[in-house]
Amino acid sequence: MNASAQPLIRLDGIKKVFYTDEVETHALAGIHLEIQQGEYVAIAGPSGCGKSTLLAILGLLDTATEGTYTLNGNEVANLSLSQRARVRNREIGFIFQSFNLIGDLTVFENVELPLIYRGMKAAERRERANAALERVGMAHRAKHLPSQLSGGQQQRVAVARAVGGQPSILLADEPTGNLDSKNGEAVMDLLRELHRGGATICMVTHDPRYAAHADRGVHLFDGRVVEENVGATA
Amino acid sequence: MNAIARDVRYAFRSLLKAKGFTLVALVTLALGIGGTTAIFSIVDGVVLRPLPYNDSQRILRLVRISARGEEASFSAADYRDLKKDATNLSSVAGYRSDIVDLTGRGEPVRIIGMQTTAGFFDVFDAPPLRGRTYHEATDKPGAAVAVIGEAIWRQQFGGADSVIGSQVRLNGTPTEIIGVVPEWFRHPGKSDAWMLSPLDVPTSPFSLDASGNREVQYFTAVARVDRRKSLVEAREQLKSIGARLADEFAKTNAGEALDGRPLADSMVADVRTALFVLMGAVGFVLLIACANVAGLLVARGASRRRELAVRTALGAGRGRLMQQLLTESLVLAAAGGALGLLVANWALDLLVSVAPENLPRLDEVALDWRVALFTFAATIVVGVLFGLTPAMQASRPELNADLKDGGRTGTARTGARNVMVVAQVALALVLLIGAGLMLTSFSRLRAVDPGFRTTELITVELMLPLARYDESAQRRFYMGVLERLQANPLTAQSAMLFPFPFGGGNAQAGFQVIGQPEKPPAEKTVAELNSISPGYLQTAGLRLIAGRDFAATDGPDSPPVALVNEAALKEFGGKNPIGEQVDLGSPVTVVGIVSDARRRSLDAPPRPAVYLPYSQFVLPYMGAMVRTDKSAAATASAVKAAVAQLDPDLPVGDVKSIEQIIDESTGQPRFRSFLITSFAILALLLAAVGVYGLISFTVTQRIPEIGVRLALGANPWQVFSLVIGQGLRLAVMGVVLGLGAAVLATRLLRGMLFNTSATDPLIYASLALLLLTMAGVACYVPARRAMRVDPMRALRSE
Incomplete structure (x- = not known):
C-alpha cells in the first residue's frame, strides 16, 4: 500500500453534513487536502470549525457525506465496517486528548491491544509492545494500570499504543489538551522525535504554540480550509 | 424519626421517578415473595400448623409394626x-x-x-x-x-x-x-x-x-x-x-412391635420431605429474585454516583448514605411484599386446584395471619438482603472522579453484580437439575407397564352396607350384577374384583406353600389377596400363563382354588405350582398362573399375589370393571340399571377409568414435578434477566471503551465476542458452582426419584448446556448493541 509518487492522504471535496430534526449543519464544506508521506501537519482553527470532524474522517471513524478519500492510493470512503476496522488497525494510529486507555488493562496490555486485533503472534506482539514502550520511556511501568500513572505518562502510553503497530499515519486529536504545559511540551517533543524518525503525523490543535511544531499548518474556519502555511520544523 | 420519615418520602419520590427500574424490581420481588408465600402457606397448613384439637401434640396414632x-x-x-x-x-x-x-x-x-x-x-x-x-x-x-x-x-x-x-x-x-x-x-x-x-x-x-x-x-x-x-x-x-x-x-x-407416633407427623410423613424440598426450591427463586434486584440496585447506584458524591461532599457520612439507600430498599421490598401477597393469593388458588386430592390437610391451607407474618418477615429479610451490598458499595463514592464524570466511565464496579449473576446462574441450575430429575423420574414412572391394559377400562365401586348384606347376600348381589352386565352388549366384557388397582384397598395374608419348609416369622411371605370373578383376566388384560382361569363351576361349595402370579412362583421351590396347595388360613389349590401386575402403585414392583374366586372369597368392597369403548357416563348408567334391579336403594360409588385412577395415584409426583418445574422456569427467566441486565449495563458503561477499541481497529465481531465472552465467562462460573451445589442439594430428592439417579450425568450436562445457551441468548442483544456503537460518538462522550 505504499507509493512514493502519490500523497499518503488525498481528500477531494469532502463534505460532512449533520442532520437533526429541523437543522442541517455543514461541519465540513468541501475540503481538499493532501498529506505527504513523512509530513507533520497541524490542523488548527477555532472551536466548532470542523477540526475533529475532519480528523474523524481521516481516521475512518466517520464517513463523509460527499467527496473522495484516498489513503495510500486506495479509495477508502466506501469500505464496509470490517474493512474500515482493518484499515484503521493497520494504517492509522490514534492519540486522543483524553488518552482513552482502557482502565482494566495494564500499560502493556493497552499497547498490545491493536496488535491482538491485527492477529499478530504473541511473541511478535510482546516484542513490538515492549519496543514501543521503550521508545516513549514507559517500559518500566508496563505492569501498571493507567489509574496509577500521571496524565503525561498516560499520554505517553497512548502514543506507544499508536506507534506500536507502525501505522502509516498518526492522528493526534488535541494530544496536549488534558495536560499541563510541562507534560504538554514533553508530548510534543515525543511527537517531534517520532516525526524525525519518519512518522507521518496529522495533529488537531487549537493552540498556535503547538501548531508551530508542524511542517505545515492547515487553518479551518466554518468547515473550509482558509489558509495553509509552512511552519517551522525543529 | 424525622430523618427516617424524610428518607421514606425521598425513597417514594426516587422510586416513582425511576419507573422502569421500579416496575422490573417490583415484578421480580412480587414473583419471588408471592411464590414463597404460596408454598409456605401449603407447608404451614399441611406440616407446621398444629392439628385443631386441644393439646393436639399429645395425640398419638398407635402403630403395629409387623x-x-x-x-x-x-x-x-x-x-x-x-x-x-x-x-x-x-x-x-x-x-x-x-x-x-x-x-x-x-x-x-x-x-x-x-x-x-x-x-x-x-x-x-x-x-x-x-x-x-x-x-x-x-x-x-x-x-x-x-x-x-x-x-x-x-x-x-x-x-x-x-x-x-x-x-x-x-x-x-x-x-x-x-x-x-x-x-x-x-x-x-x-x-x-x-x-x-x-x-x-x-x-x-x-x-x-x-x-x-x-x-x-x-x-x-x-x-x-x-x-x-x-x-x-x-x-x-x-x-x-x-x-x-x-x-x-x-x-x-x-x-411384632408397638409404638405411637404423633398424629400430625404420621398424617404428613409421606409429603413432609417433598414439601420442604419445594420450600427450599422456592427459596432459591426468592434468592435469585433478590440477586436480580440487588443487581438492578448496583446498576442504579452506579448511575447515581454523582448524586451520592454531591451528598458526601455536602457532609453526609457513610452511615447516613447507607441508611437512605437501605430505606429505599425496604420501601421497595415492602411494596414488593404487598404485591407478593396478591400473587400468593392467586398462586395458592392455582396450587390448591392442581394439588393431588390425597395431599393431607389440604383443606387447612389458607392465607392467614401466620402467612402474613411470614410474608412480612420475608419482606424485611429480602429488603436487607438485596439492599445491603449495593448500599455499602454506593455509599463509598470516589469523590473527585464521581463529581467530574458522574461515574460514567467506571468499569471496575461490576464486581458485586458479577457475583450476583454467578450466584443466580448457580441457583437456577440447581433448580433446573432438580426439575430435570423430577420430570425424568415422573416420565419413567408413567412409562411403567402396570401389567394390565389401561385403555377403555372403566371401574365402578359397588360397596355394600354390612348391616344389610351378609356374606351370602354379598355373593348373590355381585353375581347378580355381573350376570346383568354381561347380558348387556354395552358392558358384555365385565368382571368383579377387589381391590381396584392403585385404589388404596388392600387385603393380604401369610403365604405358605404346603410341603415347603416354613420360614421364620420375619421372613414369612405375605401375599396380596385379590377377589375376582371369571372373566377378570380377559377384561383387565392379564395373561394366563399356565393352568386354567376360574369358571362358573368354582362355586362357594366347590374345593377352594386360586391363581398365583409370576412373583409367587419362587415360593414353590422349583415345583410346578399347578395342583400345589397353599395355606391362606386354610388350604387352597393352585389351578393357574397369571402374569404379574402392579397393584399398589406404579413404583412398587409386583409382589406375590393370590387370586381367589369371588364366589369363595367375597368382600363387601368389590366393584365392577368394564372394558368398553363407550363413555364412563354410559357405563355408569348401565351399572346403575343393573344394581337398581337388585337393590333400588343402593347408590353406586365412584365411576373412574383406569387411566384416571393411575393419574390420581401419581398425583403427588406430578404435583412435585409441576411445582419444581415452574420454579425452575421462573428461576431460568430471572437468571436470564439478571445476565441480560448485567451485560446490558456493562455495555452502557463500556461504550467509551468500546469506542476506543473500535478506533484501534477492533472489528464489530471482535466487540461482539468481547461482550458475549464476558457473559459466558460468568455463566460458566455459575454453572460450575451450580453443578457442585446440585450434587449436594439433589441428595434430598433421592427418596422421591423413580429409576433415576440423583447424579444422572446426562441430565446435569444437558441442563448446564441449556443454561449456557440461555446466557448466550441473554447476552446477544447487548452484544449486538455493542457492535453498533458509533466510535465517533463514543469517543466524543468520553
Missing part, C-alpha cells in the same frame, strides 16, 4: 390388651371406615362413616358445634348414637338445631344424632359421620369371628397421652406392651 417392618392394623385382642395395660394413655380409641347409607329422611344418601369406640372424642378433644359428642365415661358400647359433620348437617338437615336428638337409620339401624362437629373436624380423612360401635372395638367387616383372633386385623387406633406423662414415657410403655404381646402370643405376634 416382623417385616410394615405397619399393620389392629386386631380386637391386641387392642384390648393394649388398652388395659397402657396406663400412660388417658384415652384410647379404635375406628374403621364404613360406607353408610343414611335413610329415614327422604332420599337415601350414601356417606362416609366412621365406626369408632367410645373414647374417640376423648382422644380428639374438640368442642361440638351443636349437641354433644360421645365419651367413654358417659356412653357405653351399644348405645345407637352418632355425631355428624357440619357439611352433612347443612346439606341434609338444613342446619336445623332440631337434628339433635332426632332418629335416622344408618345402614338400616335406628340411630340418634347427638351432636354436630364443625367442618374442620375431619379426622380421619373425609368422614361425614361418627358412629359409636356396638362393641368395645369396631365391628369386623369380615364374616370371621374377629373378637379373639389376633390374625384378623382390621382397624386403626389412636390415643391421648396422659397429661402427667411425657410422650417418651408413653411410647416406651407401648413398646414394652408390644414386646410382652410378642412373647406371650408368639404364634401370631412374634417379631
Whole structure:
C-alpha cells in the first residue's frame, strides 16, 4: 500500500453534513487536502470549525457525506465496517486528548491491544509492545494500570499504543489538551522525535504554540480550509 | 424519626421517578415473595400448623409394626390388651371406615362413616358445634348414637338445631344424632359421620369371628397421652406392651412391635420431605429474585454516583448514605411484599386446584395471619438482603472522579453484580437439575407397564352396607350384577374384583406353600389377596400363563382354588405350582398362573399375589370393571340399571377409568414435578434477566471503551465476542458452582426419584448446556448493541 509518487492522504471535496430534526449543519464544506508521506501537519482553527470532524474522517471513524478519500492510493470512503476496522488497525494510529486507555488493562496490555486485533503472534506482539514502550520511556511501568500513572505518562502510553503497530499515519486529536504545559511540551517533543524518525503525523490543535511544531499548518474556519502555511520544523 | 420519615418520602419520590427500574424490581420481588408465600402457606397448613384439637401434640396414632417392618392394623385382642395395660394413655380409641347409607329422611344418601369406640372424642378433644359428642365415661358400647359433620348437617338437615336428638337409620339401624362437629373436624380423612360401635372395638367387616383372633386385623387406633406423662414415657410403655404381646402370643405376634407416633407427623410423613424440598426450591427463586434486584440496585447506584458524591461532599457520612439507600430498599421490598401477597393469593388458588386430592390437610391451607407474618418477615429479610451490598458499595463514592464524570466511565464496579449473576446462574441450575430429575423420574414412572391394559377400562365401586348384606347376600348381589352386565352388549366384557388397582384397598395374608419348609416369622411371605370373578383376566388384560382361569363351576361349595402370579412362583421351590396347595388360613389349590401386575402403585414392583374366586372369597368392597369403548357416563348408567334391579336403594360409588385412577395415584409426583418445574422456569427467566441486565449495563458503561477499541481497529465481531465472552465467562462460573451445589442439594430428592439417579450425568450436562445457551441468548442483544456503537460518538462522550 505504499507509493512514493502519490500523497499518503488525498481528500477531494469532502463534505460532512449533520442532520437533526429541523437543522442541517455543514461541519465540513468541501475540503481538499493532501498529506505527504513523512509530513507533520497541524490542523488548527477555532472551536466548532470542523477540526475533529475532519480528523474523524481521516481516521475512518466517520464517513463523509460527499467527496473522495484516498489513503495510500486506495479509495477508502466506501469500505464496509470490517474493512474500515482493518484499515484503521493497520494504517492509522490514534492519540486522543483524553488518552482513552482502557482502565482494566495494564500499560502493556493497552499497547498490545491493536496488535491482538491485527492477529499478530504473541511473541511478535510482546516484542513490538515492549519496543514501543521503550521508545516513549514507559517500559518500566508496563505492569501498571493507567489509574496509577500521571496524565503525561498516560499520554505517553497512548502514543506507544499508536506507534506500536507502525501505522502509516498518526492522528493526534488535541494530544496536549488534558495536560499541563510541562507534560504538554514533553508530548510534543515525543511527537517531534517520532516525526524525525519518519512518522507521518496529522495533529488537531487549537493552540498556535503547538501548531508551530508542524511542517505545515492547515487553518479551518466554518468547515473550509482558509489558509495553509509552512511552519517551522525543529 | 424525622430523618427516617424524610428518607421514606425521598425513597417514594426516587422510586416513582425511576419507573422502569421500579416496575422490573417490583415484578421480580412480587414473583419471588408471592411464590414463597404460596408454598409456605401449603407447608404451614399441611406440616407446621398444629392439628385443631386441644393439646393436639399429645395425640398419638398407635402403630403395629409387623416382623417385616410394615405397619399393620389392629386386631380386637391386641387392642384390648393394649388398652388395659397402657396406663400412660388417658384415652384410647379404635375406628374403621364404613360406607353408610343414611335413610329415614327422604332420599337415601350414601356417606362416609366412621365406626369408632367410645373414647374417640376423648382422644380428639374438640368442642361440638351443636349437641354433644360421645365419651367413654358417659356412653357405653351399644348405645345407637352418632355425631355428624357440619357439611352433612347443612346439606341434609338444613342446619336445623332440631337434628339433635332426632332418629335416622344408618345402614338400616335406628340411630340418634347427638351432636354436630364443625367442618374442620375431619379426622380421619373425609368422614361425614361418627358412629359409636356396638362393641368395645369396631365391628369386623369380615364374616370371621374377629373378637379373639389376633390374625384378623382390621382397624386403626389412636390415643391421648396422659397429661402427667411425657410422650417418651408413653411410647416406651407401648413398646414394652408390644414386646410382652410378642412373647406371650408368639404364634401370631412374634417379631411384632408397638409404638405411637404423633398424629400430625404420621398424617404428613409421606409429603413432609417433598414439601420442604419445594420450600427450599422456592427459596432459591426468592434468592435469585433478590440477586436480580440487588443487581438492578448496583446498576442504579452506579448511575447515581454523582448524586451520592454531591451528598458526601455536602457532609453526609457513610452511615447516613447507607441508611437512605437501605430505606429505599425496604420501601421497595415492602411494596414488593404487598404485591407478593396478591400473587400468593392467586398462586395458592392455582396450587390448591392442581394439588393431588390425597395431599393431607389440604383443606387447612389458607392465607392467614401466620402467612402474613411470614410474608412480612420475608419482606424485611429480602429488603436487607438485596439492599445491603449495593448500599455499602454506593455509599463509598470516589469523590473527585464521581463529581467530574458522574461515574460514567467506571468499569471496575461490576464486581458485586458479577457475583450476583454467578450466584443466580448457580441457583437456577440447581433448580433446573432438580426439575430435570423430577420430570425424568415422573416420565419413567408413567412409562411403567402396570401389567394390565389401561385403555377403555372403566371401574365402578359397588360397596355394600354390612348391616344389610351378609356374606351370602354379598355373593348373590355381585353375581347378580355381573350376570346383568354381561347380558348387556354395552358392558358384555365385565368382571368383579377387589381391590381396584392403585385404589388404596388392600387385603393380604401369610403365604405358605404346603410341603415347603416354613420360614421364620420375619421372613414369612405375605401375599396380596385379590377377589375376582371369571372373566377378570380377559377384561383387565392379564395373561394366563399356565393352568386354567376360574369358571362358573368354582362355586362357594366347590374345593377352594386360586391363581398365583409370576412373583409367587419362587415360593414353590422349583415345583410346578399347578395342583400345589397353599395355606391362606386354610388350604387352597393352585389351578393357574397369571402374569404379574402392579397393584399398589406404579413404583412398587409386583409382589406375590393370590387370586381367589369371588364366589369363595367375597368382600363387601368389590366393584365392577368394564372394558368398553363407550363413555364412563354410559357405563355408569348401565351399572346403575343393573344394581337398581337388585337393590333400588343402593347408590353406586365412584365411576373412574383406569387411566384416571393411575393419574390420581401419581398425583403427588406430578404435583412435585409441576411445582419444581415452574420454579425452575421462573428461576431460568430471572437468571436470564439478571445476565441480560448485567451485560446490558456493562455495555452502557463500556461504550467509551468500546469506542476506543473500535478506533484501534477492533472489528464489530471482535466487540461482539468481547461482550458475549464476558457473559459466558460468568455463566460458566455459575454453572460450575451450580453443578457442585446440585450434587449436594439433589441428595434430598433421592427418596422421591423413580429409576433415576440423583447424579444422572446426562441430565446435569444437558441442563448446564441449556443454561449456557440461555446466557448466550441473554447476552446477544447487548452484544449486538455493542457492535453498533458509533466510535465517533463514543469517543466524543468520553
